[in-house]
Amino acid sequence: MQWKSQLHDLKAYQPGKTMEDVKEQFNLEKVVKLASNENPYGCSPKVKSFISSAAASHAIYPDGYAKQLRMKVAGHLSVEPQQLLFGNGSDEVIQMVSRALLDHTKSTVMAAPTFPQYKHNAIVEGAEVREVPLDGEGRHQLGKMLDCVDETTAVVWLCSPNNPTGEYIRKEELIDFLDRVPSGVLVVLDEAYFEYVTAEDYYDSIELLQTYPHLLVTRTFSKAYGLAGFRIGYGVGSMDVISKLEPIREPFNNNSLAQGAASAALEDQEFIKECRKLNRNGLRQFYEFCEISGVRFLKSQANFILIDFGVSGDEVFRYLMSKGYIVRSGEALGYPQSVRITVGSAEQNEELISLMKEFLALARQY
Structure with missing residues (x-):
């Protein structure tokens, strides 16, 4: 082989x-x-109620466009439906980004330690991985990460709050970083733990999308929403970015029960x-x-x-x-x-x- x-x-x-x-x-x-x-x-009890009453035929493929869930998430975030990309967990969104942008001629920048799937997928695609150690408080060193970006860099990964440290990127330092990253480099901001954040100087990543079209935000229903077993994650970005990633998504990658459970979960803030x-x-x-x-x-x-x-x-x-x-x-x-x-x-x-x-x-x- x-x-x-x-x-x-x-x-x-x-x-x-x-x-x-x-x-x-x-x-x-x-x-x-x-x-x-x-x-x-x-x-949420609303999810349990949905599951107990769900009677969809399991012989029929799920909605490949996840229209009901798409419309609910779009309304919840005040974005256009075409700005959303759904994955089998946010892990799959990370995989789609890597497949779309990385190969042996490209480099990618990330913190270390951080969520390991960024590096794992980059290695699969043959890209050069550039890791910047976290500081002593477990925070991203954004200035040093920026120094690692060059003409070969296709993706920068940020995890906020970061796994495994729980630290987060402050609003002012994130904006400064986005201002300085070349517009041709995709910045993926992984917010798997967004719903747990209480820090006053945290940013509004969805609002930032209006200013920075080279930003992609990823979130998940696996953590605070309690749906890890259903595997639903999503990316939010500009229509242009999503339109490039959407063809890579596997058809029917979110099953019918998962889509319904996520829709119900979103209703119970x-x-x-x-x-x-x-x-x-x-x-x-x-x-x-x-x-x-x-x-x-x-x-x-x-x-x-x-x-x-x-x-x-x-x-x-x-x-x-x-x-x-x-x-x-x-x-x-x-x-x-x-x-x-x-x-x-x-x-x-x-x-x-x-x-x-x-x-x-x-x-x-x-």
Whole structure:
């Protein structure tokens, strides 16, 4: 087989252990997963009502244009329907962008560490990957990223709030960056955690689209809307950008049930407001634990927190998993002495904090 040379050392995405796997391995009755930044409160009651009453024929292809969902999202964001591109999760939107713009003659710029699919897809397309380390507070160094842009650069990736640090890009620095990036370079602004943001100096990315036609914003229904299992994400951009990406989209890439669930979810913004409030409360639980325990952490605008325990993240991960809590080791995220923890319910957070206190007490004995 004549495989692309860049595939020889490329590893497939490795999902974490399932809750059933952990129950079996450690003989546990209860396991809580706080590793993938899912919404601990599930989805809106309106989604549950839709699913219980959905009677569409499964023998018929879904609406390939996702018209109902498209119109609802367009109305919610006050954009034209032609400014939207729907994907099987925002991961697929990232893949479409990479396929459309990257090849062995192109370069792409991103932060490090950040969401790994930017780099993964760039490697598949054979592009040169230029990574700029985050600063000590987990923030994008936009000036240094700009220095990496040249005539070969096709795409710049920004993740705000950033995964895995939870930090965000401030309005003034984003505008300055967009003013200076060449108009022929697509800037992809990944806002997977947008609904959780409470920072006052956060920007309005949809408003910025009117000024910067080389900007593409990506969002998802997987996080705050609680629809990770349905795989619905989307991009918002100028009509010109979307018209170039749309032919790359696979036909019927969003199934009928997912489209209906996302439409129902969008109607319940009170649910999103409540989840945002509960998430802030949960973050404060973790902040208090870190401050009292003397461990380093990064303040987050997302629904997760990165905590530095000063030892291998794998060690912390294994201890907590043995006690029934699955988190994400920072070993695979670029922060080897940290773990990334999804903010759970108040009760889940309290239980996990107790376990982390136990771990620290044991670790500090040696």
